Amino acid sequence: MSDHAADEATETFLAHRNLLFTVAYEMLGSAADAEDVLQETWLRWVRADLARVRDRRAYLIRITTRQSLNRLRSMRSRKEAYVGPWLPEPLLTAPDVAEDVELAESMSMALMLVLETLSPTERAVFVLHEAFDVGYDEIAAAVGKSPAAVRQIAYRARRHVDARRPREAVSSGETRAVLESFRNALESGDLRGLLDVLAPDVVLVSDGGGIRQAAPRPVVSAGKVARFIVGGIGKNEVSLTGEPIVVNGGPALLIRVDGEIDGVVTIRVEDARITGLYYVRNPEKLRPWTREDLDPAVRPVSR
Structure with missing residues (x-):
């Protein structure tokens, strides 16, 4: 060349x-x-x-x-x-990513967990067509299928995802407000405050990767999730704080325990309550935050 x-x-x-x-x-x-x-x-x-x-x-x-x-x-x-539940690696993104609603939703922790339930080809077709508006002919060339087959795969994948995604899109402003209420209750260990912000059927998924302690399986229901969170704080007698950040295009919290970075929390919101809590504690997925010589880099993402 x-x-x-x-x-x-x-x-x-x-x-x-x-x-x-x-x-x-x-x-x-x-x-x-x-x-x-x-x-x-x-x-x-x-x-x-x-x-x-x-x-x-x-x-x-x-x-x-x-x-x-x-x-x-x-x-x-x-x-x-993998030991315990697996969560995607959180990406620190610029706040303006949230302005591209489709991109922010496609990168959200909640939707990416749904994508994990698709086959590799279904996931590729869905991501390319739905998130990046790539035509069926181009996708067919990329995945080694005919355009007709790609259309069928796209239809099947979309039905699967639509059945599991939130019924209505939630603005980043509403998510921030709910997250702030959660943060206040979290930092104060307020059980009542947590119950007020959690949906009755909320699901907490924590990812420690077998390196850090985490729930071995998802915790379901507001009462169990609230007690799990408050019980952990009280038992260890630690100081816990949440720093607002933007992860995967949406509001999130960087959690510190006694001043040390412990993990990243993202949420899924429906009807002004949290229906999904995703807590990444695996240090291998937190390297941009835990390296002493480097501030976490904002990922430049685009469609």
Whole structure:
């Protein structure tokens, strides 16, 4: 490849890098794996004959999708051996990501957990079509299926996801208000306050990865979740604080125990109450926050 062609390839890749990262992350739920996919995409991209590539964006998405599918299938064994519930790696994102409602929803912890129940191909088709508005012909080329088959897969995946997603979209402002009430009750150990902000059928999922203590299975119902939270604070006699941050395009809390980073909490809200609590404590998923020499980097994501 000539120097001019190499410069052109680099410029094109960098122009689409944020998009490619977002595609890979939404398919994998892991920023570390998404970065690995981008490296693999780059190695294949620089070997491509750019003169024969009609749509460079589509071509890059195709490479990224194929590499993500390969990695997604290989991740199955890792997840099967995972200790306790698995949650996606939280991404610190800029507040303005929430303004792109579709992108913010597609990256939300709640929806990404639903995507975990899809097959790898269903997930790829859903993410590409619903989150990034990629056409069926382009998706077909990326996943190795016919356009007709992709349409059927997209329909099946959409029905599956729609049956499990919140009935109505909730604004980031409403989520922030509910999260602030939760934060106040959390910091004060107020059982009554927690019960007021939790939906009766709320589900708490905590991810310690076998490294940090976490509930071995989801905790269900407001009473059990509230007692689980307050009991943990009282038993250990610790000082617990929650710092408002934006994770995966939505309001979240960075939890500190006695001043040390303990985890990241995101929530799902319906009818002004919390129906889902997602607490990531696995330190391997919190490296951007726990490295002493580096503040957590805001992930530039795009559609």
